[in-house]
Amino acid sequence: xxxxxxxxxxxxxxxxxxxxxxxxxxxxxxxxxxxxxxxxxxxxxxxxxxxxxxxxxxxxxxxxxxxxxxxxxxxxxxxxxxxxxxxxxxxxxxxxxxxxxxxxxxxxxxxxxxxxxxxxxxxxxxxxxxxxxxxxxxxxxxxxxxxxxxxxxxxxxxxxxxxxxxxxxxxxxxxxxxxxxxxxxxxxxxxxxxxxxxxxxxxxxxxxxxxxxxxxxxxxxxxxxxxxxxxxxxxxxxxxxxxxxxxxxxxxxxxxxxxxxxxxxxxxxxxxxxxxxxxxxxxxxxxxxxxxxxxxxxxxxxxxxxxxxxxxxxxxxxxxxxxxxxxxxxxxxxxxxxxxxxxxxxxxxxxxxxxxxxxxxxxxxxxxxxxxxxxxxxxxxxxxxxxxxxxxxxxxxxxxxxxxxxxxxxxxxxxxxxxxxxxxxxxxxxxxxxxxxxxxxxxxxxxxxxxxxxxxxxxxxxxxxxxxxxxxxxxxxxxxxxxxxxxxxxxxxxxxxxxxxxxxxxxxxxxxxxxxxxxxxxxxxxxxxxxxxxxxxxxxxxxxxxxxxxxxxxxxxxxxxxxxxxxxxxxxxxxxxxxxxxxxxxxxxxxxxxxxxxxxxxxxxxxxxxxxxxxxxxxxxxxxxxxxxxxxxxxxxxxxxxxxxxxxxxxxxxxxxxxxxxxxxxxxxxxxxxxxxxxxxxxx
Numbered sequence: 001x002x003x004x005x006x007x008x009x010x011x012x013x014x015x016x017x018x019x020x021x022x023x024x025x026x027x028x029x030x031x032x033x034x035x036x037x038x039x040x041x042x043x044x045x046x047x048x049x050x051x052x053x054x055x056x057x058x059x060x061x062x063x064x065x066x067x068x069x070x071x072x073x074x075x076x077x078x079x080x081x082x083x084x085x086x087x088x089x090x091x092x093x094x095x096x097x098x099x100x101x102x103x104x105x106x107x108x109x110x111x112x113x114x115x116x117x118x119x120x121x122x123x124x125x126x127x128x129x130x131x132x133x134x135x136x137x138x139x140x141x142x143x144x145x146x147x148x149x150x151x152x153x154x155x156x157x158x159x160x161x162x163x164x165x166x167x168x169x170x171x172x173x174x175x176x177x178x179x180x181x182x183x184x185x186x187x188x189x190x191x192x193x194x195x196x197x198x199x200x201x202x203x204x205x206x207x208x209x210x211x212x213x214x215x216x217x218x219x220x221x222x223x224x225x226x227x228x229x230x231x232x233x234x235x236x237x238x239x240x241x242x243x244x245x246x247x248x249x250x251x252x253x254x255x256x257x258x259x260x261x262x263x264x265x266x267x268x269x270x271x272x273x274x275x276x277x278x279x280x281x282x283x284x285x286x287x288x289x290x291x292x293x294x295x296x297x298x299x300x301x302x303x304x305x306x307x308x309x310x311x312x313x314x315x316x317x318x319x320x321x322x323x324x325x326x327x328x329x330x331x332x333x334x335x336x337x338x339x340x341x342x343x344x345x346x347x348x349x350x351x352x353x354x355x356x357x358x359x360x361x362x363x364x365x366x367x368x369x370x371x372x373x374x375x376x377x378x379x380x381x382x383x384x385x386x387x388x389x390x391x392x393x394x395x396x397x398x399x400x401x402x403x404x405x406x407x408x409x410x411x412x413x414x415x416x417x418x419x420x421x422x423x424x425x426x427x428x429x430x431x432x433x434x435x436x437x438x439x440x441x442x443x444x445x446x447x448x449x450x451x452x453x454x455x456x457x458x459x460x461x462x463x464x465x466x467x468x469x470x471x472x473x474x475x476x477x478x479x480x481x482x483x484x485x486x487x488x489x490x491x492x493x494x495x496x497x498x499x500x501x502x503x504x505x506x507x508x509x510x511x512x513x514x515x516x517x518x519x520x521x522x523x524x525x526x527x528x529x530x531x532x533x534x535x536x537x538x539x540x541x542x543x544x545x546x547x548x549x550x551x552x553x554x555x556x557x558x559x560x561x562x563x564x565x566x567x568x569x570x571x572x573x574x575x576x577x578x579x580x581x582x583x584x585x586x587x588x589x590x591x592x593x594x595x596x597x598x599x600x601x602x603x604x605x606x607x608x609x610x611x612x613x614x615x616x617x618x619x620x621x622x623x624x625x626x627x628x629x630x631x632x633x634x635x636x637x638x639x640x641x642x643x644x645x646x647x648x649x650x651x652x653x654x655x656x657x658x659x660x661x662x663x664x665x666x667x668x669x670x671x672x673x674x675x676x677x678x679x680x681x682x683x684x
Contacts, residue, residue, distance in 0.1 A: 011069065012209045014103060015202040018123050018132055023075065023100065025135045026092040032176040034098045035183030043305070044102065045190040048205075055195030062200045070099055072253050073207040096207065102183055103205060104133055109187050110198035112155050123202075126150070141176045144168075148180075158184050208253055238284055238306050242315075252312045259319050266326075268354040282356040284310070287318040289360025290380045294421065321386035324394065325349075325403065332400045338483040341490050342400065345407045352379065364417035376417045378410035384424045401432045401482075405460075408489065412457075413498035433468040435461050457502040466511035477517065484520040485509065492539060493531055493574050500579055507579045507589065526596045531574070539574075545634040546605045548572065548641070552626035553608045554594075555587035563669070565648060572641025609633055619659040627656075628663070628678050635681055639665040639673050655679035 017023070034041045053064045074095035093100065111120035124131040126149060135141035147166045152158065161167055161181055171177045191197065242252070263283065264276035271278070288306040291314070329346060333339035352358060352375055362369045364376060382403050386394070405427070409416075416423070426434065435456060456464070463485065470476045489495060489504045497504050508523055509515055530547065532540045548571045551557050559570040559582050573582075580588050598604040614627050625643070628636055643663055644650075647670060650662040656679050665681075667673035 009208060009210045011067075011206050012073075013067070013203055013206045014107065015123070017073070017100075017207065017209065018104075018107075018202075021075070022090045022125075022132050022134065023093045024078070024090055025097055025138070025141075026078075026094065030097075032097065032101045032179050034102055035179035035181070035186070036175075038182075038186065041102065041183055041186045042190060043307070044099075045106075045186060047307075049190060052197070052200065052204075055193065060194045060196050062195060062197065065204065067204050067206050069206045069208065071207065072096060072257065073100060073209045074212075075209070076212040091211065100133075100207075101180070103201070105180060105183055106187050106191070107198065107201050108149065108152075109155065109158070109184065109191070110196070110201060112152065112158070114196050114198050116198050117153065119198075121149070124149075135176070138174075138176070140170060140174050144171050144174070144177045144180075155188065158188060238310070242307060242310065242312055255312065255316060259315070262319070262323070263353075266350055266354075268350075271354075278356045279350070279353040282353040282358065283318075283322070284315070285360045286353070286358070286379055287315065287383065289376070290318075290383060292361060293364065293376075293380070293417070294384075317387050318383055320391065321383050321389075324386055324391050324399070325382065328396050328399070332396050335397070336479055336483045336486075338487040341404065341407065341486055345403060348407075348410075349379065370413065370415050373415035373417050374410060374413050377414045377420060378406055380417075380420060381406035381409075381424055384421065385428065397479075398432060402427060404486070405432050408495075408497075408504055411496050411498070412500075412502045412504070414502075433464045433471055435465045435468060459497070459501075459503050459506045462506045462511040463509075466515065481517060481520060484517070484524050488520075488524050488527060491527060491531065492533070492537065493578050496575065500575060500581060503579050508592065522596055526592070530592075530595060530601065543601050544572065544574075544641075545637040546601050549629040549633060549636060550601070550605055550608050551577075551587060551591055552622065552629045554591040555583050555585055556622045557583045557587045558625075563644075565646075567645045568666075568669075569643040569645070570641060571637075571643065616657055617659065618657065624657050624660060624663075631682050632678065636678065637665065638681070639676050640667045642666045642668055643678075644670070644675070650675075650677065656682075 034044070048068065048070075051066070051068050052062050055062050072095060073093070075091035075093050078090055078092055080090075108120060111117050124133060128150065129146065131146065131149065133145070135145060148161070151164065151166050152161075157164065161184075162172065260276050260280055263280040267274060267276055267279060284306060288309045291309040295309070326346065329342050333342055358375050359369075359372055360376070362372045364373055382399070385402050386399065402424075406414075467478070467482065467485075470478055470481065485505055488508060494504050494508070508527060509520065530543070532542075534540050548557075557571070557577050557580075559573055559576065561568050561570070576582055578588050578592075580586050595601065595604055598607075609630055611630050612627070614623055618624065642665070644666050645663055646661050647664065649670065650664055652662050654660040654662050663678045665676045665678060667675075
């Protein structure tokens with residue numbers, strides 16, 4: 001730090017802070033909001049009271065004399081301050097406003113209650129138009145505070161501030177003023193006892209005061225370290241509460257600021273409000289929810305206060321786990337020919353935290369909370385896996401395999417929170433490739449509910465059983481094989497397994513002794529050739545009309561649904577089609593086997609699509625669609641992937657097949673596009 005950028009950090013009590021500084025809430029600060037959150041303000045007030053202890057029955061003074069440090073207070077001098085040797089210099093307060101404002105109101109309340117208002121006015125150097133605590137950039141808030149301190153003389157006056165003659169109507173619309181009034185209500189409620197707190201608070205409540213000397217440095221410190229949003233209070237009250245219980249307050253406080261900076265660096269830069277608090281609040285709630293789960297899982301679902309579940313040491317373990325994933329991602333990716341999923345996975349993690357929309361304390365056994373359960377599976381898994389590990393001994397590859405394991409489960413909408421601790425525990429003991437005792441139990445469990453117990457899905461058993469056999473084979477490039485499997489799984493038609501039997505790769509890969517490196521390369525290349533991706537990772541549907549026509553030569557593959565008053569056939573739900581979920585047998589698997597030995601889809605199309613003889617009295621849907629495909633080829637899909645039948649506006653029998661009503665190609669329903677009757681397309 002240069003000579004022009006002097007700064008100091010020292011522990012100071014309220015008496016020193018109020019008597020030797022003129023604290024100003026600058027323009028870059030947000031409103032005072034603690035009073036608008038009953039849980040936050042009452043938690044803070046009660047914890048301070050509990051920490052101080054009971055008062056003497058005779059003199060009513062607090063029995064203890066312990067100094068209570070409640071964290072950091074950051075300030076810097078405005079640029080108009082030039083004289084360095086004045087006793088009272090203005091200081092812009094950039095961090096700690098919520099705590100400091102609350103304490104200011106508390107001390108004033110105690111002064112009124114103990115008939116020490118004159119002492120308080122002298123302490124804050126009240127002169128009618130100024131005092132040592134000032135919302136200088138907010139004229140309305142500044143005016144309220146000055147009038148409030150000047151004209152409030154008893155605790156009785158606090159009961160109906162809005163009815164005082166000096167109280168302006170405009171005050172009711174000011175966020176900070178409303179929050180202060182509410183805070184005063186809670187202060188009176190919590191501190192209604194006979195104990196005299198005025199002197200005790202001034203002498204025993206302390207901050208670590210970090211004071212910089214230069215405006216530009218102070219503003220930079222504020223922006224880079226601690227930019228705040230409207231939901232600041234959650235992690236700040238946790239911080240204050242944990243500081244109350246801490247021992248090495250300085251070290252703990254510095255760690256906390258570093259953690260906030262970590263979330264500031266990785267904030268959502270597209271939000272209107274730039275803040276570290278969205279992500280940090282979510283992370284604190286997330287790990288508290290995990291601790292709640294670990295504490296009560298298997299006995300009862302209970303919710304503790306965040307501060308009761310966490311400690312500085314515990315938060316540090318989880319932060320280090322998170323940082324381990326972030327800091328080792330690049331070194332992990334360099335070992336694999338395909339690792340695009342890592343950045344996408346980390347982006348999903350940051351998105352969950354930065355949006356801060358997850359209730360990490362929901363009942364994880366409630367079937368209506370699938371979104372929260374799915375996120376718990378995704379985030380809690382690797383946090384639980386890494387939390388207590390010595391990071392210098394961790395196998396980075398194994399860690400990211402664990403991350404991949406639960407990333408896929410997240411994409412499959414897994415909700416197996418009840419068994420998460422057991423699943424992670426088994427992985428810690430046997431490794432992620434372990435499939436011990438899984439196959440023998442597999443057939444007895446419904447596929448759709450597999451992720452609700454400790455057993456693995458069929459896809460996981462086949463995949464990890466295959467990899468387990470290869471991991472000790474020195475003749476096999478395991479990392480390249482994993483890369484190829486990941487790339488196949490990550491195709492948009494394969495990645496999501498929700499409602500698709502949790503199948504991501506076993507529909508394309510046999511996972512047996514014939515699954516060689518060359519076979520995996522061929523499978524990956526052919527699948528991406530069949531369903532190519534554009535640069536934006538969207539599917540290029542250029543050839544899908546040919547694909548769906550050729551598929552008729554391999555079997556039934558469509559979904560048939562009753563849509564109010566007609567049948568609708570869907571020939572384009574590719575995520576289901578490639579997994580053969582709606583086929584009579586293995587339609588897509590047979591097709592894909594032939595496609596892998598073909599030079600292109602055009603080659604297969606030319607070889608397969610031929611006219612054939614048919615009994616026009618048939619009632620076999622596959623034969624009917626196959627015949628129309630042979631006649632119309634790609635024209636069969638001119639309106640899209642849907643064929644409709646039995647619609648009231650098309651009551652006639654099909655011109656070619658008397659056992660069917662007119663078959664009509666539609667956009668999705670009869671409300672858009674130009675429906676085409678298949679038989680009339682032939683006529684044209």
